[in-house]
Amino acid sequence: MNDKPIPDIVIGRLPRYLQALEHMLEQGYAVTSSKELGEQIGISAAQIRKDLSQYGEFGKQGKGYSVPFLVTQLKQILKVDRIWDMALIGAGNLGKAIANYQGFTEHGFRVALIFDSDPQKVGQVIHQIPVLHTSTMIETIQSHHIKIAMLTVPAQVAQSVTNQLIQAGIKAILNYAPITLSVPEDVHVQYVDPIIHLQRMTYYLD
Amino acid sequence: MNDKPIPDIVIGRLPRYLQALEHMLEQGYAVTSSKELGEQIGISAAQIRKDLSQYGEFGKQGKGYSVPFLVTQLKQILKVDRIWDMALIGAGNLGKAIANYQGFTEHGFRVALIFDSDPQKVGQVIHQIPVLHTSTMIETIQSHHIKIAMLTVPAQVAQSVTNQLIQAGIKAILNYAPITLSVPEDVHVQYVDPIIHLQRMTYYLD
DNA sequence: ATATGTGAAATCTTTCACAGCG
DNA sequence: CGCTGTGAAAGATTTCACATAT
Structure with missing residues (x-):
């Protein structure tokens, strides 16, 4: 938990994560992993984990990330949980x-x-x-x-x-x-x- | 003069340089400097010089860069000197x-x-x-x-x-x-x- | 006097690799 | 066992600062 501002280059990737996760949600995925998400959008698993960890601990070890939960969190982070x-x-x-x-x-x-x-x-x-x-x-x-x-x-x-x-x-x-x-x-x-x-x-x- | 491939992040800036230089050309600028160009597009002068130096020595010390010459060179580099x-x-x-x-x-x-x-x-x-x-x-x-x-x-x-x-x-x-x-x-x-x-x-x- | 081209230094970003948890 | 979260290491990028040329 840092108080330094999060690099803009990280912010730039969050909408891509959200786009892919919303797509997974439509397809009925309940859970995904940094590896699976990374393959989908051509970004390394480590990078996705590092980026997300800037905002909290959203995943479960051994399990992965809940797709609907992560979508909700990313929408809040990006402030697109509103009109x-x-x-x-x-x-x-x-x-x-x-x-x-x-x-x-x-x-x-x-x-x-x-x-x-x-x-x-x-x-x-x-x-x-x-x-x-x-x-x-x-x-x-x-x-x-x-x-x-x-x-x-x-x-x-x-x-x-x-x-x-x-x-x-x-x-x-x-x-x-x-x-x-x-x-x-x-x-x-x-x-x-x-x-x-x-x-x-x-x-x-x- | 290197033989390593030039980073894609550099390539990504070249069209911005070209855009600004074409704009200068329309306005009748004969010469510009890395400082002037940089202020125009919000990039540091050093970065512009470094980027351009990957492809050759296009400037004149004490003087700057010829705008029409640099436009021609960038078009060749980006391969937009054709249809x-x-x-x-x-x-x-x-x-x-x-x-x-x-x-x-x-x-x-x-x-x-x-x-x-x-x-x-x-x-x-x-x-x-x-x-x-x-x-x-x-x-x-x-x-x-x-x-x-x-x-x-x-x-x-x-x-x-x-x-x-x-x-x-x-x-x-x-x-x-x-x-x-x-x-x-x-x-x-x-x-x-x-x-x-x-x-x-x-x-x-x- | 002025502005380039460029090594070296500083900074930023990504990847590695593994402890730790479910 | 599998996958996260994360310090440390590696790698990439930017900035500095100055020798050099006009």
Whole structure:
């Protein structure tokens, strides 16, 4: 039981564990082991045990881990044992596809607000949510106490929209724009960029 | 000048460097430094110098790096100095959005083939490309010598489709299905999963 | 004066290997 | 016996700091 912060690299693996365990749960597994889970997701058994041991003793020696129990624990650790409302900024093709993605709702993430700066898009209803103009963004996000935003605006405006999001009290940004965002250190950013992933793989191709 | 393979963690940063440098190029920068580039993308100057030095001496002491030269070099290193044809498997909402995404073409990635198992989708034309039935997938991919696939099928069938892709000679998979794929070690997989990213951030929220 | 390229040092991460418990 | 939890060891990665070049 340490009081040092747990490395971010460990946090990054927890959602993968949760994903695999939820899959096992659907398949009716009652119990699993670090070895079995590791084989499923391509991570060593020792690493899984070490990662989990940062948070408590969830397993039983000689037996393994209870799948439903571990799912519950991981959800608590990751704070996904609740519903998170999110704001979506950018109602273009990508934004629309994201607003309609079922996976978010299934995992407790709800698109609550949608914004766009194009007057033609404002007033449209996407996935039952009306598109609002960005001029009302800061105060609307504030009044809804929303902490998570998804950014699907063009790269040229991504940083200035981000600055507004920070003013609005947003603390986590899922950024689909192909640009590195500059944010204060209490704001978290994750990047979704297929080009970056593809370029990382072509390196290894002939 | 080493002959050990360069760590994958270094490869993973190169596309970020390229992205920032292309951005600088558009803005008309002729020269940059490891310090300037590092501030742009939140990576230390020393790390950038060390990473680049794995591939050669691209900079000039006292001066910095020529932006256009470094862009050219990085494109060669990452093998994105050419056009890559790709196969898209899964013509649902997400697949359609991806097929229409301009960013791929702009970076030399071309969606050349689209497959789906749903007879209703077969024959549809998406972004000027006809949707083919998955029964013809293996031979069609082989005859086009395509090495990269994007997977936007439901999780339940992702592994079996992957097995077919491997038979077809695919060596790189960009996987949008929320499941870890099992592949031989000469096949590369990258994951695009917004839920995983969101869960990684909620950990840090109150 | 300024910024690279790079060994050496520091730090971080993973794996090992085994005591201990069910 | 089997599998966890965990210190210690090994390995990988990052940072430091400076000789060197322009």
